[in-house]
Amino acid sequence: MTDGVADERRQLINVAYRLLGSLAEAEDAVQEAYARWYALPEDRRDGIRSPGAWLTTVTGRICLDVLGSARARRERYVGAWLPEPVPDRAAERGGGGADPVDLLVLDESVSMAFLVVLETMTPAERVAFVLHDVFRYPFAEIAGVLGRTPAACKQLAASARRRVRDAGPAAPAAGLAGAVRQVKEAWEARDIGALVDLLDPTAVMTADGGGVAGAALHPVEGGAHIARYMVALAERAPGLVLSERPVNGTPGLVASLGGMVLTVASFDLAGGRVSRIWVVRNPEKLGWWVSGGAGAG
Numbered sequence: 001m002t003d004g005v006a007d008e009r010r011q012l013i014n015v016a017y018r019l020l021g022s023l024a025e026a027e028d029a030v031q032e033a034y035a036r037w038y039a040l041p042e043d044r045r046d047g048i049r050s051p052g053a054w055l056t057t058v059t060g061r062i063c064l065d066v067l068g069s070a071r072a073r074r075e076r077y078v079g080a081w082l083p084e085p086v087p088d089r090a091a092e093r094g095g096g097g098a099d100p101v102d103l104l105v106l107d108e109s110v111s112m113a114f115l116v117v118l119e120t121m122t123p124a125e126r127v128a129f130v131l132h133d134v135f136r137y138p139f140a141e142i143a144g145v146l147g148r149t150p151a152a153c154k155q156l157a158a159s160a161r162r163r164v165r166d167a168g169p170a171a172p173a174a175g176l177a178g179a180v181r182q183v184k185e186a187w188e189a190r191d192i193g194a195l196v197d198l199l200d201p202t203a204v205m206t207a208d209g210g211g212v213a214g215a216a217l218h219p220v221e222g223g224a225h226i227a228r229y230m231v232a233l234a235e236r237a238p239g240l241v242l243s244e245r246p247v248n249g250t251p252g253l254v255a256s257l258g259g260m261v262l263t264v265a266s267f268d269l270a271g272g273r274v275s276r277i278w279v280v281r282n283p284e285k286l287g288w289w290v291s292g293g294a295g296a297g
Contacts, residue, residue, distance in 0.1 A: 005037060008052045010103045011135075012059050017104060018130045019063040020070075021083030021115050023288065027100045029066060033059040053141065060127055060145035067123035078211025080219065082278050083115040084285040085264040088246035101288045106249030108170050109134045112266035112278045115248070117167045121160050128153045129160035171269035177244075177251040179274055180267055184242050184253055190234055192227045199223030200273040210282030213262070226277065237262075254289065261289040 016026035209215025
């Protein structure tokens with residue numbers, strides 16, 4: 001890519017990951033968009049005033065198709081499906097590479113809590129909301145992605161916005177970091193009582209093993225049940241090392257054994273206590289993670 005459009009890759013990766021919740025699928029979508037660009041006759045490419053807008057429109061359409069087919073695939077998925085967690089390369093090793101994970105801008109729009117809300121939206125709602133509310137694309141351009149009128153796209157974004165509002169505000173990073181550290185310490189101590197105190201009584205833990213790694217097939221509900229489940233897991237895996245590391249830009253925990261990352265956990269708070277835990281154990285979603293990293297403790 002030497003004609004200037006290569007500079008659009010960072011923006012396209014960021015759009016596609018928020019639309020799909022999978023960095024692997026996002027990279028595929030962006031590569032397909034570039035393939036379509038270079039498949040155009042040269043005079044056609046020369047006539048496109050904004051290659052970036054063209055690539056964004058095509059990437060959005062590809063993602064829309066992927067989201068439509070993903071619903072059927074996820075119905076066959078073993079257990080709960082969670083978005084693919086990503087590390088903070090900039091915080092851990094300086095970043096600066098060309099891998100998709102190095103191109104991601106990690107803000108609240110990629111937190112696990114936010115991505116899980118995006119999963120509740122219809123594909124059209126998600127595209128309209130992400131493009132407009134996150135990336136500030138005008139509805140006239142979004143209409144070209146969705147094949148609908150700007151007014152219809154505005155309604156889709158409003159419906160998606162209500163879902164986000166109903167989910168409640170994101171937990172402050174400072175409070176979340178303290179809670180995650182306390183959970184780590186209590187988990188390492190196998191202290192069920194301390195974990196129960198840290199967890200909201202109505203807390204829910206959702207695990208994604210994909211049928212490949214051991215994980216609860218259904219959400220574990222209630223702080224006491226979660227605490228016992230966590231301690232039982234720790235007792236079955238002697239030598240497990242817990243590290244505090246950013247997960248999708250927010251404080252999280254990474255569990256490794258023998259130098260291999262086995263689990264990445266994200267958290268949310270309500271009233272100062274842990275209310276949601278999302279645990280990704282499917283190794284197909286942990287390819288970007290390596291043991292260690294700055295901030296491990």
